[in-house]
Ligand SMILES: CC(C)(COP(=O)(O)OP(=O)(O)OC[C@H]1O[C@@H](n2cnc3c(N)ncnc32)[C@H](O)[C@@H]1OP(=O)(O)O)[C@@H](O)C(=O)NCCC(=O)NCCSC(=O)CCCC(=O)O
């Protein structure tokens with residue numbers, strides 16, 4: 001990147017950096033080749049003149065914004081074709097490479113659900129013949145799809161979905177119906193005007209029997225004209241807090257017929273005569289959700305890295321207030337309270353990425369076992385994916401909000417891009433499994449594990465620590481990283497035990513288990529959170545330690561500082577839990593606090609280098625505050641001038657409304 005235009009603060013910050021930024025970039029990408037490939041794609045897309053907006057997206061009407069997003073995303077798809085030719089879904093793995101979508105539109109792509117859920121569902125839930133027929137068409141975008149599960153009346157409770165698919169053996173077809181207003185599909189991204197196909201999750205009926213929800217491959221629009229097919233009622237759901245360009249839609253069916261073989265038949269089948277063949281495990285229908293919950297960790301790491309880059313660079317450029325009289329105003333990044341707002345977010349991005357990779361490897365292994373008919377580890381994977389998706393999305397939203405606040409007034413500007421990132425990240429707390437709902441799924445697993453502890457059974461790996469801490473009241477504290485991890489496990493075990501006891505105490509004679517569960521559910525969510533934090537701490541520390549040994553000592557040191565900052569920050573945040581479940585003393589807490597402040601000071605000189613290590617191009621950051629050159633004020637003014645209100649010195653509303661008002665005042 002050109003250095004000559006860079007503001008003096010950022011030049012100085014970059015000179016201070018003690019490690020090689022390129023090395024960090026390669027580490028995040030997964031190697032030099034991966035960086036080169038990513039940069040090549042980004043360069044081709046971001047320099048394409050068709051991608052550049054004349055009028056910033058946010059000034060367009062809702063309709064124009066969608067049309068612009070579609071136009072540019074089609075160009076993107078065309079460009080990406082060359083780079084994705086060799087890709088198949090069999091060799092899919094999460095990578096940093098295709099984050100380019102943010103360089104095309106600021107908000108969400110209307111094609112997000114096509115790649116994010118439509119294709120993965122076809123791959124994971126179709127039988128071989130169906131896969132061969134549909135997947136290549138979807139990969140090449142000959143057909144465009146989405147994932148239509150949620151309805152107006154039900155999102156969390158999938159068993160409560162109302163759309164019906166009734167098998168008619170005479171024509172060998174399923175008949176889809178939307179019996180009530182609440183059974184309309186509601187939310188699917190790209191459903192409104194983008195997709196011509198979708199996966200519809202519906203209640204299956206055959207031979208008068210009800211078999212629960214199953215996925216169906218459904219064409220909703222004519223391929224040539226894009227007109228909704230007869231029996232299909234489809235439209236858009238309107239503006240939202242974020243996701244303005246995602247084209248979320250509604251969908252209803254009126255006796256809409258699809259061939260029998262359009263039911264996705266890898267797991268369960270309906271034969272020609274209507275005989276139902278059960279799946280080996282009916283939870284396999286929920287497989288796409290597990291996949292997406294795993295992938296979400298990478299999205300969150302990326303969004304956090306964008307927000308972090310914006311807030312850290314801005315904090316280095318921005319000067320405000322004098323710390324000492326007669327001295328120049330400080331760069332705001334030198335206020336320790338500012339470092340407290342910033343560095344935990346930077347570190348969290350690294351934590352989510354490395355824990356995400358660990359979770360992905362677990363997912364691949366468990367999925368391979370499922371392929372061989374072994375479902376033993378599915379409950380543990382589900383419990384992990386649920387709590388990590390829930391806690392990480394909520395943490396990410398809190399960190400992005402903190403980054404926004406750290407940028408003061410300018411962080412409130414849409415042109416900072418922090419409000420849009422905020423909308424994107426906030427949505428993830430709700431979609432793909434609402435926070436509390438997922439936390440309670442993990443709690444269910446924890447309660448079973450606690451039963452295992454009581455029965456002295458050997459527990460599965462991620463909960464085996466529960467046995468270790470089941471007897472002692474307060475665990476011996478040690479002010480080391482291993483001690484912190486152990487402290488978090490002790491807190492998780494203590495809370496699991498208490499939630500378990502709470503259920504028992506609510507289980508008075510005549511009380512149903514479910515009611516006792518509901519009464520204890522605040523404690524159950526708290527136990528899930530503690531369990532998740534123990535995992536985040538343990539895995540991030542071991543992964544960052546391992547990575548630090550694969551790089552130069554200077555970078556290794558920085559990685560360990562970031563990882564230790566994460567552990568120390570959370571120990572202080574959760575000091576109440578640690579006081580309850582370990583022997584930590586107030587003196588130990590004071591030491592942790594001192595170490596935390598030391599870590600902030602250690603990270604400070606490298607802060608800009610660390611966010612440069614995320615290697616996010618200006619076109620992908622989309623921010624007046626975060627650009628590589630730090631020309632914050634020039635960019636703010638340049639963007640302000642693009643406001644359509646600035647096109648004329650006097651707005652016509654003056655003559656129409658203000659002037660008459662003023663004249664009336666004179667009378
Ligand atoms: C809340 C639950 C989990 C409850 O399901 P249920 O059938 O009522 O379950 P239940 O009878 O209470 O039984 C629970 C049992 O089912 C297991 N289970 C539940 N889900 C899974 C899974 N995915 N894998 C493996 N196992 C699963 C649980 O562990 C329970 O097992 P257990 O009975 O304890 O042995 C489920 O309904 C659910 O997942 N709801 C969340 C809905 C959701 O995530 N929707 C996503 C829509 S798509 C979307 O939002 C796209 C966003 C945009 C984007 O991603 O880009």
Ligand SMILES: Cc1cc2nc3c(=O)[nH]c(=O)nc-3n(C[C@H](O)[C@H](O)[C@H](O)COP(=O)(O)OP(=O)(O)OC[C@H]3O[C@@H](n4cnc5c(N)ncnc54)[C@H](O)[C@@H]3O)c2cc1C
Pocket residue numbers: 113147148149150153154155156157186187188189243248427430431432433434435436437440
């Ligand atoms: C931006 C966005 C994009 C989306 N994209 C898609 C898509 O592409 N395809 C799709 O099918 N869906 C999509 N969704 C829908 C999404 O998956 C659901 O909104 C989500 O699963 C939550 O369901 P709900 O809206 O019914 O919330 P509800 O379940 O009604 O939640 C409301 C409240 O009730 C509580 N609650 C519900 N059940 C329980 C329980 N058992 N125990 C305790 N508390 C409970 C929740 O915690 C929450 O506080 C999208 C949603 C959003 C916001």
